[in-house]
Amino acid sequence: MEKLSLATANLELVPPGPDDAEAVFAACQDPEIQNWVPIPVPYLREHALVYVTSHTDTTWAEGTEHTWTIRSAGTLAGVVGLYRVANGSADLGYWMAPDFRGRGLLTEACNAVLDFAFAPVPEGLGLARVGWNAYAGNLGSARVAQKLGFRFEGTARLGAALRGQLRDDWAAGLLATDDRSTCPWAILD
Numbered sequence: 001m002e003k004l005s006l007a008t009a010n011l012e013l014v015p016p017g018p019d020d021a022e023a024v025f026a027a028c029q030d031p032e033i034q035n036w037v038p039i040p041v042p043y044l045r046e047h048a049l050v051y052v053t054s055h056t057d058t059t060w061a062e063g064t065e066h067t068w069t070i071r072s073a074g075t076l077a078g079v080v081g082l083y084r085v086a087n088g089s090a091d092l093g094y095w096m097a098p099d100f101r102g103r104g105l106l107t108e109a110c111n112a113v114l115d116f117a118f119a120p121v122p123e124g125l126g127l128a129r130v131g132w133n134a135y136a137g138n139l140g141s142a143r144v145a146q147k148l149g150f151r152f153e154g155t156a157r158l159g160a161a162l163r164g165q166l167r168d169d170w171a172a173g174l175l176a177t178d179d180r181s182t183c184p185w186a187i188l189d
Contacts, residue, residue: 003060006068006112013068013080013109015060016052020069023076024048027097036138037095038162066090066116066125070109072100080109082117082130089129090117094144101140107147111180114148118176129175135160136168142188145172149180152187 006013016024025048027033034041059065067081078096092113096106116124132150134141146152150172160169170187174180 001060001063001066003056006116008108008112010072011077011105011109011112012071012074013112014071016056016067016069016079018049018053020052020076021045021048023097024052024069024079027076027078027095030098032098033095036135036141037093041163066113068109068113070096070100070105072105077105078109080106080113082113082125082127085125085127088127089131090125090127091131091133092117092145092148094141106144110144110148114174114180127176129173132172132174133160134170135162136170138170139188142170142172142185146185146188147182148174149178149182150174151178151183152185155187 003015025045028039028043028048040047056067064085065081065083066085067079069076070078070080077100078094080094082090083093084091092110094106094110114130117127117130118124120126132145136155153171153173156169156171158166158168160167
């Protein structure tokens with residue numbers, strides 16, 4: 001699939017490119033991103049450059065990942081993507097730079113990506129399911145997933161690894177046929 005951009009009322013979602021390397025590098029110095037996102041630490045400029053060029057080009061071409069930078073007024077605010085795309089499903093992942101958190105922009109961006117994920121081919125990917133995972137304790141990510149309508153499915157005890165350490169892993173899912181309104185999650189009550 002060719003790379004494509006998406007838009008919302010307040011945001012542009014644009015596939016990463018070489019001009020994004022410095023902004024991605026800067027954002028990935030944030031301790032919160034390093035704690036919750038499986039990126040290399042220390043995160044070097046070379047990591048950012050590979051991510052926004054060859055990695056993104058390859059995964060879009062293969063159809064295994066579709067990743068976008070989230071741009072607010074032209075500034076890179078974060079990243080959102082569909083990962084492990086195969087067999088009618090994918091996983092949603094995202095992060096936001098510190099200055100853009102708490103404004104609802106991530107929820108807005110994710111809704112546009114979910115619309116694309118569930119839209120029939122050729123307008124979208126025609127997926128039946130999108131999953132979400134986060135290391136247990138990542139309440140910010142969980143709140144976004146809950147607002148998007150994901151159904152909490154449980155905790156896999158020591159079910160994920162981050163830099164060689166096992167962590168509990170929260171999981172949720174959203175089907176194309178689900179009502180996408182917010183539903184309660186016991187972990188957030």
